[in-house]
Amino acid sequence: MNRRNRWKWLVTAASFSVGVALVAAACGGGGGNKTTTTSGSTSTSSSAAGKSFALFRIATDTGTDYLDPGLSYTVEGWGVMWNVYLPLLGYKHVNGPDGATIVPYLAQSLPTVSSDGKTYTLTLRKGVKYSDGTAVKASDFKATIERDYKVDSPGVGFFGNIVGANEYSKTKTGSISGITANDSTGVITIKLTQPQGDFMNILATEFAAPLPASTPAKDQSTTPAPSTGPYMIQSYAPNKQIVEVRNPSFDASLYGGNVPAGNPDKVVWDVIGDDNVALQRVISGQDDWLGYHPIPPDRLSSVQAKYPNQIKLFTPANTYYFFMNTRVAPFNNLKVRQAVNYAIDRQALVRVYGGLAQPTEQVLPPTYPQYKKIDPYPYNLAKAKQLIAQAGVKGMAVTVWNHDRGLDPRATAYLTDVLNSIGLKATQKIVAAAVYWTTIGNQATKAQIGFADWFQDYPHPLDWFDVLLNGERITQTHNNNYANFDDASVNSQIDALKKEPTLTNAVNARWASVDKEVMAQAPWAPFLNRQFTDFFHSNVDLSCYVNHVLYEFDYSTICMK
Amino acid sequence: MAQRVTESEFTLDTAAELAAREEPAAIRGRSPWYLAWRRLRRNYVAFFFLALFLLVLAACALAPMYASHVAHTGPNTNHILETVKVNGKETPVVSPGGVINGKLVASIPIGPTWFSAGGRFVLGADQNGRDVAVRLLYGGRTSLFIGIVSSVICVFFAVILALVAAYYGGWSDFVITRFFDLFYAFPVILLGIALGSALAINGFHHFGIDIQSGSIWIPTLVISYVLIPYIGRPLRGQVLSLREKEFVEAAIAQGASPFRVMFVELLPNIASSVLVFFTLIIANNIILEAALSFLGAGVQPPTASWGTQIADGQELIVTRPWLSLAPGLAIVITVLSLNVFGDGLRDALDPRAKVKVEH
Numbered sequence: 001m002n003r004r005n006r007w008k009w010l011v012t013a014a015s016f017s018v019g020v021a022l023v024a025a026a027c028g029g030g031g032g033n034k035t036t037t038t039s040g041s042t043s044t045s046s047s048a049a050g051k052s053f054a055l056f057r058i059a060t061d062t063g064t065d066y067l068d069p070g071l072s073y074t075v076e077g078w079g080v081m082w083n084v085y086l087p088l089l090g091y092k093h094v095n096g097p098d099g100a101t102i103v104p105y106l107a108q109s110l111p112t113v114s115s116d117g118k119t120y121t122l123t124l125r126k127g128v129k130y131s132d133g134t135a136v137k138a139s140d141f142k143a144t145i146e147r148d149y150k151v152d153s154p155g156v157g158f159f160g161n162i163v164g165a166n167e168y169s170k171t172k173t174g175s176i177s178g179i180t181a182n183d184s185t186g187v188i189t190i191k192l193t194q195p196q197g198d199f200m201n202i203l204a205t206e207f208a209a210p211l212p213a214s215t216p217a218k219d220q221s222t223t224p225a226p227s228t229g230p231y232m233i234q235s236y237a238p239n240k241q242i243v244e245v246r247n248p249s250f251d252a253s254l255y256g257g258n259v260p261a262g263n264p265d266k267v268v269w270d271v272i273g274d275d276n277v278a279l280q281r282v283i284s285g286q287d288d289w290l291g292y293h294p295i296p297p298d299r300l301s302s303v304q305a306k307y308p309n310q311i312k313l314f315t316p317a318n319t320y321y322f323f324m325n326t327r328v329a330p331f332n333n334l335k336v337r338q339a340v341n342y343a344i345d346r347q348a349l350v351r352v353y354g355g356l357a358q359p360t361e362q363v364l365p366p367t368y369p370q371y372k373k374i375d376p377y378p379y380n381l382a383k384a385k386q387l388i389a390q391a392g393v394k395g396m397a398v399t400v401w402n403h404d405r406g407l408d409p410r411a412t413a414y415l416t417d418v419l420n421s422i423g424l425k426a427t428q429k430i431v432a433a434a435v436y437w438t439t440i441g442n443q444a445t446k447a448q449i450g451f452a453d454w455f456q457d458y459p460h461p462l463d464w465f466d467v468l469l470n471g472e473r474i475t476q477t478h479n480n481n482y483a484n485f486d487d488a489s490v491n492s493q494i495d496a497l498k499k500e501p502t503l504t505n506a507v508n509a510r511w512a513s514v515d516k517e518v519m520a521q522a523p524w525a526p527f528l529n530r531q532f533t534d535f536f537h538s539n540v541d542l543s544c545y546v547n548h549v550l551y552e553f554d555y556s557t558i559c560m561k
Numbered sequence: 562m563a564q565r566v567t568e569s570e571f572t573l574d575t576a577a578e579l580a581a582r583e584e585p586a587a588i589r590g591r592s593p594w595y596l597a598w599r600r601l602r603r604n605y606v607a608f609f610f611l612a613l614f615l616l617v618l619a620a621c622a623l624a625p626m627y628a629s630h631v632a633h634t635g636p637n638t639n640h641i642l643e644t645v646k647v648n649g650k651e652t653p654v655v656s657p658g659g660v661i662n663g664k665l666v667a668s669i670p671i672g673p674t675w676f677s678a679g680g681r682f683v684l685g686a687d688q689n690g691r692d693v694a695v696r697l698l699y700g701g702r703t704s705l706f707i708g709i710v711s712s713v714i715c716v717f718f719a720v721i722l723a724l725v726a727a728y729y730g731g732w733s734d735f736v737i738t739r740f741f742d743l744f745y746a747f748p749v750i751l752l753g754i755a756l757g758s759a760l761a762i763n764g765f766h767h768f769g770i771d772i773q774s775g776s777i778w779i780p781t782l783v784i785s786y787v788l789i790p791y792i793g794r795p796l797r798g799q800v801l802s803l804r805e806k807e808f809v810e811a812a813i814a815q816g817a818s819p820f821r822v823m824f825v826e827l828l829p830n831i832a833s834s835v836l837v838f839f840t841l842i843i844a845n846n847i848i849l850e851a852a853l854s855f856l857g858a859g860v861q862p863p864t865a866s867w868g869t870q871i872a873d874g875q876e877l878i879v880t881r882p883w884l885s886l887a888p889g890l891a892i893v894i895t896v897l898s899l900n901v902f903g904d905g906l907r908d909a910l911d912p913r914a915k916v917k918v919e920h
Contacts, residue, residue, distance in 0.1 A: 297667035298880035348641040355658015355668035404857045
């Protein structure tokens with residue numbers, strides 16, 4: 001997903017046929033103790049028992065789209081709702097790679113998966129209640145998935161592999177036959193058309209967080225649905241303020257430490273549009289956390305000097321890259337794509353982004369256990385010029401695409417200069433961010449080369465290779481494979497790995513080789529993994545700080561001095 | 562004998578006054594333009610600002626020479642990882658950032674070197690390591706081109722529409738004035754943003770006109786289009802008044818064609834207003850271009866314009882204020898000089914006129 005637009009790939013995914021995406025084969029399966037990514041380092045405990053305090057205020061940006069779990073698809077929206085609407089499965093509230101570990105939330109345990117990998121069985125925890133005091137029922141889960149279809153949720157693409165889901169998406173009447181729920185036993189059974197290695201991650205998304213079956217099939221952002229998590233949304237004034245208070249029906253002891261009780265009694269999100277104003281509010285103590293706003297580059301040094309202990313640097317799983325459309329000249333020529341990769345000095349691009357980034361030459365970010373560092377295209381301008389000459393495309397006109405937000409236009413200003421320096425005739429085309437992704441994702445646009453970035457929807461390599469680089473998933477519109485990369489060998493490897501239920505070391509090594517193989521074909525010129533900062537008022541005790549691998553800062557576990 | 566006017570500090574230089582000053586034998590006919598020139602040449606303030614504007618114009622025209630012989634770079638050339646000698650000391654054009662010695666440090670471009678780096682980065686660099694002074698001069702070419710050309714187009718169509726509407730009246734007047742009203746209904750800046758943004762994606766490819774999306778002709782045409790009513794409407798009022806004058810009736814009585822009446826009889830009589838409008842609207846259009854480019858609906862990057870430069874610099878306004886200040890000052894100087902000169906021109910051409918551009 002783009003940082004502010006998780007929705008775009010799901011719109012695409014909704015249009016896919018599951019049969020195209022998967023190769024029919026039974027594989028793996030077995031017991032229920034499967035988790036996603038492995039963890040290789042220690043993590044900070046999120047436990048902060050006895051550290052409750054009255055109020056935590058946040059100066060957040062304008063990125064919150066909805067506060068309806070069926071509709072929200074931004075980092076900001078999920079950041080709020082992570083502690084409000086609990087799915088059956090979720091992630092550990094810890095720092096580091098361990099945060100990618102899936103744990104049971106509303107489910108009693110991780111699902112039991114059938115030997116053919118196509119049936120998932122879960123049981124609802126006993127005694128779980130919504131914030132309005134009513135009991136959570138197994139059938140609520142089924143109703144929630146069906147509601148996603150009724151509200152045209154951007155998340156429906158996640159569920160297309162469930163038996164009967166595609167039929168339901170057409171009529172939106174009856175029910176999804178692949179989901180059965182028994183309210184008396186709490187057992188939920190989900191049947192898939194094909195095995196799917198990332199299905200537990202999908203069950204851990206907000207789109208799968210149960211709401212009461214009676215929840216209206218329309219946006220509930222300003223009339224929030226009853227919650228299951230430690231907090232409930234008391235009020236939401238779009239673009240102004242979000243107020244969360246404790247959920248009176250929440251009992252943390254039911255969750256065995258997987259869901260924290262929450263330290264602040266009340267959380268207030270003040271929506272502030274300007275980075276500098278937001279920063280000033282946090283410095284002055286009006287707010288406690290600079291939520292999702294970057295510290296403006298030219299204030300970083302002074303803020304660092306005055307508040308050295310209140311800044312945290314973190315690297316969410318992301319890759320910034322230039323796509324090269326392999327269907328359009330001159331980028332249908334491998335030599336040209338390689339030339340671009342050689343011509344880019346990634347250290348220069350790091351400085352373009354203010355220095356808070358790490359250069360990269362591959363698809364997967366270093367936070368992934370499947371990441372194995374490769375260096376296929378060290379900066380070599382002479383070689384790039386030579387490849388352009390060999391390809392016979394010198395002087396060819398090239399249009400570089402980008403949107404108009406943030407620091408990203410600087411990257412294509414650099415790329416345009418680089419392309420001109422190696423013999424192409426490049427110009428830029430900057431379009432409004434609101435339409436950029438759909439514009440370049442439309443085959444009719446024939447975008448030759450341009451900027452793109454990706455922030456994970458969930459910590460699994462499929463979220464990168466299957467969504468962005470599987471040639472079988474190229475679509476006419478809402479295409480996420482901007483490079484139109486379609487390599488038979490890579491496609492078959494992705495399809496095979498998709499059936500792997502567990503990310504073992506061997507499977508991880510295979511993903512690493514896919515990464516290498518993709519970059520040998522150079523459909524992208526990846527250039528950096530961006531870093532971000534969290535900044536807090538001096539009253540905040542950062543010994544409790546948790547930055548989650550997916551949801552970023554966890555406000556529920558923070559402490560005050 | 563008529564008394565000579567010697568003490569008066571201010572005079573309208575009317576023909577009667579001039580005639581009174583001259584010896585009876587030397588009385589000559591004076592054209593309105595001559596009279597205007599006499600009035601204008603005594604307005605030293607207007608001439609000073611005209612000279613200032615011409616200076617800006619000349620500096621921008623010489624941008625390529627400055628870029629190649631002094632700064633040794635182009636307006637879009639990135640120098641991110643390079644260093645430059647400032648007072649004999651190697652200084653990075655864009656400083657390295659990240660975690661350095663345990664501290665978070667942001668990459669910041671070099672500030673103004675004020676000719677201590679052999680003419681390079683006189684006003685500093687932007688985050689892409691581009692020379693701000695070079696971009697300022699090239700940006701001026703873009704902004705002045707858009708300001709002047711859009712004014713020519715705008716005034717041309719405004720004059721035509723005003724003449725046709727006022728001369729013919731009836732349905733022609735109704736349609737044209739409703740067109741003016743329609744545009745008046747939208748704030749200029751919002752209409753400019755809407756049109757500029759819409760055309761930014763695919764350009765304009767209709768009626769045999771083919772303009773690519775990144776072309777500076779898009780903001781040029783958008784600006785000229787949205788301001789036509791603001792010139793056309795007051796001019797129409799003037800023509801309506803002139804239309805009833807005897808010299809027009811005389812021309813019609815003599816069988817002059819509508820074209821002749823409009824362009825030979827009426828147009829010269831509104832020429833002074835047109836000229837003043839033209840001067841003032843250049844300044845207005847430069848500001849509008851800057852506003853549209855600042856908001857992303859005008860000149861498209863990496864093409865430099867004063868508006869895009871102000872936008873580029875806003876994120877570094879604390880540590881590198883010259884990134885925004887330099888183009889801001891350029892706009893102030895240019896617009897001020899055009900406005901003061903325009904006012905002087907208006908006073909000279911018709912001291913009683915109240916010609917101004919308002920929207």
